[in-house]
Amino acid sequence: MTPVLGSGARAGPATGPPPERREPPTVTERAAASPDTTGDAPEKLDRRLYLLTLTVVAGVIMSVFDTTVVIVALDELSRQLDAPLSTVQWVVTAYLLALAVVIPLSGWAADRYGARTAWIAAVAGFTAGSVLSGLAWNIESLIAFRVVQGLAGGMMMPVGQALLVTSAGPRRMGRVMGILGVPMVLGPVLGPILGGLVVQEVGWRWIFFVNLPTGLVALALALTLLPATAPARKVRRLDLPGLALLCGGLVAILYGLSRAASAGGFTGAPTIACLAAGIALLVGFTAHSRGRGDAAIIDVRLYANKVFAAASANTLLLAAAMYGALLLLPLYFQSVRGHGAFDTGLLLMPLGLGAATAMPIVGRLTDRLGARRPMLLGLGCALLGTLAYTQMGPDTGYPLLAAALYVSGLGMGGTMTPNMVATYISLPRSDVPRASSAYGIQRQVGASFGAALYAVVLSRNIERHLDGGPPDPAKLTAAFNDTFWLAFVLTATMLGTALLLPMRAPATVPPRATPEKPAPV
Incomplete structure (x- = not known):
């Protein structure tokens, strides 16, 4: 299948009559025009790409683990820091x-300074924030240093994805995203x-100090293995109004969602005020972005591309x-x-x-078959597993629960990988950093x-089933x-948008007669 730009992909300025118009190369076109591709795109992941993927994973794993590793330490932090x-x-x-x-800023930073520089800065910042968090002397300093961690960690995943994409x-993206998704x-x-x-x-401080050796390894790998990436040839000025609207809305x-979760409902005045303000700011950002076009921090016209839009809905x-x-x-x-x-x-x-079992397998299937069929297969597994949860009882055997979890x-691994590939596969290369944001x-x-x-x-289901009575395992299980x-319905909803994903594997031959010289990676 000849790759084409989606309906929303933007064409560059015309340089002659319509038949001669040159458009930014899609990811598919760029790979086909690459000097290491002769006729067909390479099927195997070469050593260079393995090492590049390992480098990105070494940094991403710190940010992902740090999102959840702190949760179990909250009680200990409360006691030790007297808060x-x-x-x-x-x-x-x-x-x-x-x-x-920081996520909206990552695409602009990769364009402005080069993806390699942005990545190294993010890893260094996260490692420094981790050490400072471990050295925190009170709860206020710990919260401040966690902000430093978050600002650096939020940039790692988008920039890392852009590097790998x-x-x-296109013919190796599924396997690479399968590794990154683990x-x-x-x-x-x-x-x-x-x-x-x-x-x-060893104590709460070491949940932060443990990132120091990992961060140093990730930095060493990045400095040694990441290819040099030049800044984009035409870097637009930072869209400060758009950044303020988007970040403020997010x-x-x-x-507001955090308050709703802790308060057990969406009806509290502070929750409603936060959500309403956020939605209003995002609506303002959408209007601003449509007016600014390519100059926006994120161009909302990306969503006119039906493949990207479908993958985005699936991501949510x-x-x-x-x-x-x-x-x-x-x-x-x-x-x-x-x-x-x-x-x-x-x-x-x-x-x-x-x-972890599914991701490498589904990554290979996505490279060979396109994103749609692996995505549907993954959704089938996810629905089957979730259906089992709706039927479990207070005494359901652990082997059955383990089988349902597996x-x-x-399903989780089988859906994430093809959807990540579909997010980028139909976009021009110049849009990849903004799409990753x-x-x-x-x-x-x-x-x-x-x-x-x-x-x-869950809170309301528990109230309904207990009806003011004491906790009872059977009634609590019914609430779960x-x-x-609800999880089953949300998962089933994706069956419709999954049908909009590419049915076939990406083509290996560039559709343009005179491909541009590939940009440095």
Whole structure:
């Protein structure tokens, strides 16, 4: 199939009659025109690409794990720093809000300074923020240093994805994204386990200090292995009004969702005010971006490309369904089965193993078949696993629960990889940095929305089933069963948008008669 720009991909200025118009190369075109491609795109991941992927994973894994590893230490932080739990909660909230603030800026930074420079700065900043967090002398300093961590960590995933997308090309992107996705699904599962072990054995400061050796390794790999990347030839001035509107809207929405989750509902005046302000700011940003076009911090015209739009909708729903399940399952094991945090983490291991099993396999299938069929296969596994949760009882055997978790993990890994590939495959190379920023925003908002929605629905289901009576395992399980039906519906919704993803593998021959000289990676 000859790759074409989606309906929303933007054409460059005309240089002659319409037949001679030159457009920015898509990721597919660039790989086909690459000097290491002779006729067909290479099927194997060469050593250079493996090392590049390893370098990006080494940095991303710190940011992903740090999102969840701190959660199990909140009680210990409250005692050691003599602070109320309501204040200590900002150790997590400030980190997540800082992530949201910097994600829109990552695409512009990669264009302005080059992806390699932006990546190294992000890894260095995250490592420094980790050390400072470990040295914090009170709760206020810890929250401030967590903001430093979040600002650096939020840039790593978008810049890392942009590096890998432009280096892998369309015929290897699935396998590369499969490798990159492993820490994204293992982090929420393994983070609490590692955090609990570290806090129990050596103290809370080491949940931050442990990032120092990892960060130094990631920096060494980046300085040694990352190819030089020149800044974009035409770098536009930073869109400060757009950045203020977008970041302000994201912070307001994420904070409003956080309040909704903790308050058990969306009806509180502060929650409504935050969500309304956030939506208003995002509407203002949309109008601003349409007027600025390419000069906007993120060009909303990207969403006119139906493949990118479908993948974006899936990203929101996937994040909501996945992170919602990762909220419900630990609560079920703890509140119904009576397990502690460490045992709960071990019981969730089949979920991570299933995802880690699926991602490399589905990545190869996506490279060969296109994104649609692997995505549908992954959704089938996710629906089957979620359906099992709706039927579990207070005494359901652990082997059955482990099997359901493994199948759900297969679905989680089987959907993330093809959807990440579909996000970029039809876009011009020049749009990849901005698209990676959009992907990060959608994932963060979807996860926060899912966590808030599941927390509210579960709380109300528990109230309805207990009806003022004492906690009862059977009634609590029924409340979880009803809440998992919401996860089932959210997952099933993706079946429609999955049909808009590419049906075939990307072509290997450039459609243009005179391809441009490939830009440096």
